[in-house]
Amino acid sequence: MTKSDTEMEQRDAKRKQRVAANSGIADWASASPSLLQRAVTAVARCGGALRLGYSRDGGVYSIGVYYNGESETDYVRESEGIDGYLTSLIEDFGDR
Secondary structure (H helix, E strand, O other): OOHHHHHHHHHHHHHHHHHHHHHOOOOHHHOOHHHHHHHHHHHHHOOOEEEEEEOOOOOEEEEEEEEOOEEEEEEEEHHHOHHHHHHHHHHHHOOO
16 A cells, blocks of 8 residues: 555545534444443343444434343434433433
8 A cells, every 4th residue: 555545545534524523424433432331331231232333324323222132223313412312321221
């Protein structure tokens, strides 16, 4: 890989970050690390699990909640606030 290839990749990565930040596209990097940790802990302590991802077009957060033999996928728009969703999830499963 040449230096120019590396520079182009870095430029593309920065552009994608800028577009995501300005377009309301879901980005897990913008979620509170503390809330993510607390949500995973709360669900896991109850015997459940979480799956974190994005919708096919990358426009919304996709959160799979596995608990008590059942699964559910919730979708959260960037404009709805992922931190608010995580806070609700922590409350539902009990932050211990």
